[in-house]
Amino acid sequence: MPKTTMKKLGITSEELSRSRLTIQGYDQGTQRAIGMTRLDLTVGELKANTLFHIIDARTSYNLLLRRPWLHENEVVSSTLHQCFKYIKNGEIVKVDADMKPFTEAGSYFADAKLYLDPENMQEVLPSRFSIGYSSEKVYPKATPIENNNEKLSETAKNEAPANGKHEVKKPPYSPVFRYV
Structure with missing residues (x-):
């Protein structure tokens, strides 16, 4: 989670737990997380308690949900269709992506052309x-x-x-x- 998202959620730096995680970005640069926090995340009808590592960087996303979150919640994601699906009470539930997902950080045309x-x-x-x-x-x-x-x-x-x-x-x- 970028620091800007953390501030929008009203989380202060004092509320963060220590983190020793070093994160490698898409540009192959590394950055140490400034802390971590656990939040109750609700996406559609899916509710999960999720651990987020906070970084101080400009990003084109608000949150990244990694593979462990996908597996814990039995979620199947599709980058092509910009959605993910999961099963709730024996029924398949589909959650569509944001229609305008990009923030003030620069985005690549390859990503933005879908929107x-x-x-x-x-x-x-x-x-x-x-x-x-x-x-x-x-x-x-x-x-x-x-x-x-x-x-x-x-x-x-x-x-x-x-x-x-x-x-x-x-x-x-x-x-x-x-x-x-």
Whole structure:
């Protein structure tokens, strides 16, 4: 748990127990925990008494629940679907992730793209590439895909230029990546 989350929960440094744990971050840097605390954690309908180690770092998360917590509570997590599931009274319970999980710390586009608002995104038209042969040299030929019966104004030609260099024309749209 980052120190900022600890303060938001109203926990003071005096309430922390000593911790000798050294934590290795995703950037391979190490940091010693400033203390630890045990909290009653409620996620959805799941209630568990959980031990948290406190670090003094800017993070893109509020809490990290490690493998021991997952095993103790018989939770199955899915990063792809941004949820986790567990069994309660013989029924499977699903808990979805936050819709806006990122804090003021920098986040990678690879993580953030799962949370981009699809209403504000422009569609990227993929291109199909075929291979054309000319004098035993291979030159790519781009064939844009039509979108809603609209055709792009430029297409690459399957002709080798006289100087032997192949020029690729940029499409008339700017790419915006969409996770599908």
